[in-house]
Amino acid sequence: MSPRCGFAAILGAPNAGKSTLLNRMTGAKLSIVSPKAQTTRFRVLGIVMRGAAQILLVDTPGIFAPKRRLDRAMVAAAWSGAKDADLALLLVDAKAGVTAMVRDIAGRLGGRRAWLVLNKSDLVAPAALLPMIAELNAITPFAETFMVSAVTGDGVDTLLDALASAMPEGPHLYPADELTDLPDRLLAAELVREQIFMQTHEEIPYAATVETESFRERPDGSVRIDATIYVARPGHKAILIGAGGSRIKEIGAKARAQLKSLLEREVHLFLNVKERAGWDEETARLRAIGLDDAPPE
Numbered sequence: 001m002s003p004r005c006g007f008a009a010i011l012g013a014p015n016a017g018k019s020t021l022l023n024r025m026t027g028a029k030l031s032i033v034s035p036k037a038q039t040t041r042f043r044v045l046g047i048v049m050r051g052a053a054q055i056l057l058v059d060t061p062g063i064f065a066p067k068r069r070l071d072r073a074m075v076a077a078a079w080s081g082a083k084d085a086d087l088a089l090l091l092v093d094a095k096a097g098v099t100a101m102v103r104d105i106a107g108r109l110g111g112r113r114a115w116l117v118l119n120k121s122d123l124v125a126p127a128a129l130l131p132m133i134a135e136l137n138a139i140t141p142f143a144e145t146f147m148v149s150a151v152t153g154d155g156v157d158t159l160l161d162a163l164a165s166a167m168p169e170g171p172h173l174y175p176a177d178e179l180t181d182l183p184d185r186l187l188a189a190e191l192v193r194e195q196i197f198m199q200t201h202e203e204i205p206y207a208a209t210v211e212t213e214s215f216r217e218r219p220d221g222s223v224r225i226d227a228t229i230y231v232a233r234p235g236h237k238a239i240l241i242g243a244g245g246s247r248i249k250e251i252g253a254k255a256r257a258q259l260k261s262l263l264e265r266e267v268h269l270f271l272n273v274k275e276r277a278g279w280d281e282e283t284a285r286l287r288a289i290g291l292d293d294a295p296p297e
């Protein structure tokens, strides 16, 4: 069989389960997940080998109405992920249904090769899916439709098989044992940010960013990581640190455990919280997380 290789971008509204699906399909925790919307901020590549095919999956930030410069850059990153791909997968939270945002995204897919993937099938009766499929196909004709549960894995193998045969013929772009192109220092910052999403509430996770300052291998094989959490307001800093440092300690402990299993070695993680008003409008802060703030289409 001749090799196949192509990009499939996972697009959708915030919280549809895009990152959960990417992790499920690659079998690794590459993209952070939380119950809150707008968790993913930049494109994350997941590399899946399936028979003779290399499927390059692109997780993207959810598409929503952006306000801040950070938000605009996130939405632009999602659309450019779709533009660069051979195939767009519109991922829809079947429990939330066909919202105005989902209709809007479907409308803007026009002309691109697109498949419809209804997610969270574990939460809805199959009969409820049919009207959604009809409504979305009336907006944009989807070449294929799948029903999956990214959490249970139901339907995911069928989707992967279909993706493998839909990839264009061509040589593989990445070594077969690679899982992502994300550098370890960015993965480390993301796992800290995931804990901020899990452990703090209201505007705090949205007003925080994490940057790895240094990532040093030690002679004993362990790695020392120093990361800075930037917060927008003084009040946020106090909440993130918590009484007697309890919150930041817990954020560090959980992130460290995940990093240890991802990097398969001992990790020493040091977190520093700094107040920096307006970081979400700052070019350097957006660049640090790989967002170049390209104008949306």
Ligand SMILES: Nc1nc2c(ncn2[C@@H]2O[C@H](COP(=O)(O)OP(=O)(O)OP(=O)(O)O)[C@@H](O)[C@H]2O)c(=O)[nH]1
Pocket: 012, 013, 014, 015, 016, 017, 018, 019, 020, 021, 032, 033, 034, 035, 036, 037, 038, 039, 040, 041, 060, 061, 062, 063, 119, 120, 121, 122, 123, 148, 149, 150, 151, 152
């Ligand atoms: N029950 C159920 N929950 C799911 C499924 N897929 C994802 N979730 C949950 O939905 C929530 C959002 O998942 P994410 O993967 O972060 O969603 P996302 O689309 O990447 O969200 P953004 O990055 O914010 O756009 C998490 O709490 C997941 O556990 C599913 O198939 N079934």
Ligand SMILES: [Mg+2]
Pocket: 018, 019, 020, 031, 032, 033, 039, 040, 060, 061, 062
């Ligand atoms: Mg996500």
